[in-house]
Amino acid sequence: MAVQNRRIGDQLWVRRSLIGLALAITLIMLVIPVVVIFTQALSTGWSAFAGNVMDEYTLDAIGLTLFVAALTVPLNLVFGTALAWSVTRFRFPGRKLLITLIDIPFAVSPVVAGLLYLLLYGRNGWLGSWLSNYDVQLMFSWPGIVMVTVFVTCPFVARELIPLMQQQGSEEEEAGVVLGASGWRIFRKITLPNIKWALIYGVVLTNARAVGEFGAVSVVSGNVRGETNTLPLHVELLYQDYNIVGAFASASLLAGIAILTLIAKAFVEWRQSRAEHATPEEGGA
Amino acid sequence: MSITIDQINKNFGGFQALKNVSLDIPEGQLTALLGPSGSGKTTLLRIIAGLESSDSGRILFGGDDVSQLHVRDRNIGFVFQHYALFRHLTVAENIAFGLESLPKKQRPSKQEIRQRVAKLLEMIQLPELAKRYPAQLSGGQKQRVALARALATQPRILLLDEPFGALDAKVRKDLRRWLRALHDEYHFTSIFVTHDQEEALELSDQVVVMSQGQVEQVNSPTGLYARPESRFVFDFLGHVNVLSGLVKGQKLVQGDAWVSLPGVRHDQEAQLYLRPHEVQLSRSPAAKARLPLRIEAISLIGSEVRIELAPEGWQSDEIWEIGMSHAEFARQNPTRGELWYAVPDVGHLFVADSVQPRTIDWQYTEAANASNM
Numbered sequence: 001m002a003v004q005n006r007r008i009g010d011q012l013w014v015r016r017s018l019i020g021l022a023l024a025i026t027l028i029m030l031v032i033p034v035v036v037i038f039t040q041a042l043s044t045g046w047s048a049f050a051g052n053v054m055d056e057y058t059l060d061a062i063g064l065t066l067f068v069a070a071l072t073v074p075l076n077l078v079f080g081t082a083l084a085w086s087v088t089r090f091r092f093p094g095r096k097l098l099i100t101l102i103d104i105p106f107a108v109s110p111v112v113a114g115l116l117y118l119l120l121y122g123r124n125g126w127l128g129s130w131l132s133n134y135d136v137q138l139m140f141s142w143p144g145i146v147m148v149t150v151f152v153t154c155p156f157v158a159r160e161l162i163p164l165m166q167q168q169g170s171e172e173e174e175a176g177v178v179l180g181a182s183g184w185r186i187f188r189k190i191t192l193p194n195i196k197w198a199l200i201y202g203v204v205l206t207n208a209r210a211v212g213e214f215g216a217v218s219v220v221s222g223n224v225r226g227e228t229n230t231l232p233l234h235v236e237l238l239y240q241d242y243n244i245v246g247a248f249a250s251a252s253l254l255a256g257i258a259i260l261t262l263i264a265k266a267f268v269e270w271r272q273s274r275a276e277h278a279t280p281e282e283g284g285a
Numbered sequence: 286m287s288i289t290i291d292q293i294n295k296n297f298g299g300f301q302a303l304k305n306v307s308l309d310i311p312e313g314q315l316t317a318l319l320g321p322s323g324s325g326k327t328t329l330l331r332i333i334a335g336l337e338s339s340d341s342g343r344i345l346f347g348g349d350d351v352s353q354l355h356v357r358d359r360n361i362g363f364v365f366q367h368y369a370l371f372r373h374l375t376v377a378e379n380i381a382f383g384l385e386s387l388p389k390k391q392r393p394s395k396q397e398i399r400q401r402v403a404k405l406l407e408m409i410q411l412p413e414l415a416k417r418y419p420a421q422l423s424g425g426q427k428q429r430v431a432l433a434r435a436l437a438t439q440p441r442i443l444l445l446d447e448p449f450g451a452l453d454a455k456v457r458k459d460l461r462r463w464l465r466a467l468h469d470e471y472h473f474t475s476i477f478v479t480h481d482q483e484e485a486l487e488l489s490d491q492v493v494v495m496s497q498g499q500v501e502q503v504n505s506p507t508g509l510y511a512r513p514e515s516r517f518v519f520d521f522l523g524h525v526n527v528l529s530g531l532v533k534g535q536k537l538v539q540g541d542a543w544v545s546l547p548g549v550r551h552d553q554e555a556q557l558y559l560r561p562h563e564v565q566l567s568r569s570p571a572a573k574a575r576l577p578l579r580i581e582a583i584s585l586i587g588s589e590v591r592i593e594l595a596p597e598g599w600q601s602d603e604i605w606e607i608g609m610s611h612a613e614f615a616r617q618n619p620t621r622g623e624l625w626y627a628v629p630d631v632g633h634l635f636v637a638d639s640v641q642p643r644t645i646d647w648q649y650t651e652a653a654n655a656s657n658m
Contacts, residue, residue, distance in 0.1 A: 172369050174336055174363075175369040176386075177336075178336070178363040178435075179383035179386055179434070179438070180358075180360070180383060189374075190371055
């Protein structure tokens with residue numbers, strides 16, 4: 001196999017050292033740390049691990065993390081789809097600018113995002129001071145956490161959909177409308193099946209980031225144990241309390257979610273490539 | 286159902302895609318919108334369909350103004366250039382889509398829809414492909430499915446955007462013939478867009494030639510080919526040989542070349558248009574013309590031998606092309622590099638900046654001269 005792939009002039013040592021280097025970096029930078037997380041978490045045995053995970057505050061943190069993800073994902077699903085739809089199906093002034101603006105959350109450090117929200121919605125912020133007149137407090141409680149998580153993860157779905165929808169064009173939808181279908185029927189029967197796998201891929205990425213977000217959440221959360229503590233924040237708190245095993249136990253949960261995400265991502269990618277490469281059969285006209 | 290297009294204007298940003306276009310499409314006929322890319326033909330088709338709105342003007346179907354009617358309610362069939370089949374639905378589901386989209390009251394029963402789809406599959410001669418997905422079909426099959434899907438709701442108007450553009454030559458010919466037969470059987474009013482003059486002339490009852498957002502000429506294929514009314518239509522309907530020069534003493538002269546123009550008196554600039562079948566080749570110049578040309582290439586494939594020639598001692602923007610029958614070719618045996626003389630039978634003269642040509646028939650004038658003597 002390897003011999004068959006060789007081109008004339010390829011030198012064996014170049015090939016071997018490049019592959020070796022890539023493998024070594026992957027091992028040192030990625031694989032070993034993940035393995036260490038699990039070994040550390042289990043270093044004092046399964047029962048200690050279970051005890052750490054079943055700890056009241058840890059359970060609260062897990063609950064809040066899942067709750068935030070459960071709100072963030074559908075919000076960004078709708079937002080991302082609407083955004084991708086509008087920039088690929090309509091022509092309007094500022095469209096290019098909008099496509100660029102979508103990437104702001106990727107370009108801005110999450111901590112800065114958190115601070116911006118704090119400035120705007122905090123008790124002394126522009127909007128926050130007005131809201132506090134009505135006894136609405138967004139920062140240092142779960143709505144704030146959801147808001148920054150939505151901000152940080154909002155590009156994922158749109159970023160996945162825009163290139164696909166651009167490539168597919170709007171001809172199928174036009175064909176649908178000429179045939180008399182309602183807007184909802186076109187979306188359900190034509191658009192949605194066409195973007196399904198990209199949408200799921202976007203959701204997987206959004207979910208992974210929503211669960212793992214630290215920087216922005218840490219600014220607006222206030223770190224109240226059992227109330228505004230998400231799992232990543234909880235890991236840090238435990239670590240600062242010198243509860244190393246507890247910190248690693250919680251970290252292993254996050255790592256576990258990450259691995260599940262990778263498996264889901266690989267599966268979706270496989271399905272997507274299969275859908276795209278459905279081989280056309282030869283045949284006369 | 287007849288279609289009336291009444292003073293349609295359309296701008297895209299600063300670009301005027303359609304300039305005051307008015308047209309009558311008679312009921313039951315197959316009309317071709319012919320033009321180069323950017324001539325506005327597809328835009329006009331999309332405005333008729335309602336996929337695009339016009340800036341001003343009206344569209345009437347059978348006398349009723351439909352300008353404000355949504356595409357959904359116009360009940361037209363539309364065939365897209367790249368088929369636009371629903372890739373996640375099977376062939377049968379694609380064809381059934383229009384019927385299933387009808388409002389509940391008009392929608393046929395499931396059983397009836399199945400029968401209608403089976404009938405349409407029969408009509409496009411692909412009943413065995415009902416359960417296939419579009420990606421599993423060849424180009425020609427996709428195009429037929431697209432047609433069946435457009436016809437499922439029995440529209441009175443069928444619009445086709447470059448229907449055969451993406452197909453190879455042989456499939457295209459088959460499908461053309463098949464569409465013509467289908468049209469003759471069902472008698473809907475059809476408009477199709479094409480940039481292929483051969484396709485337009487072969488398939489349609491009426492050809493609308495468009496250029497730069499305007500209608501250049503409307504006529505039957507025969508009428509159009511016999512009497513092109515402008516330089517543009519000439520250039521667009523296949524190859525044309527041009528001699529530009531000065532008219533002097535009833536002769537059009539340029540360099541070593543000249544053509545006699547009986548009856549043309551004014552001295553002025555002019556262009557003579559000669560189509561490949563209106564010119565003959567001879568080894569010596571004739572009394573009515575001296576057009577020296579050197580043979581550059583000979584193409585034998587087709588019902589006629591096509592000879593490409595370059596001017597010798599005069600200028601032409603484009604290469605000359607002259608047709609010769611295979612029998613004549615065998616007799617005369619022209620070879621590449623030889624010097625020959627073009628002898629026109631019929632020509633079309635554009636004087637200075639006049640729009641319409643004046644047709645000159647040397648055979649006729651010769652015959653007239655002969656009988657006078």
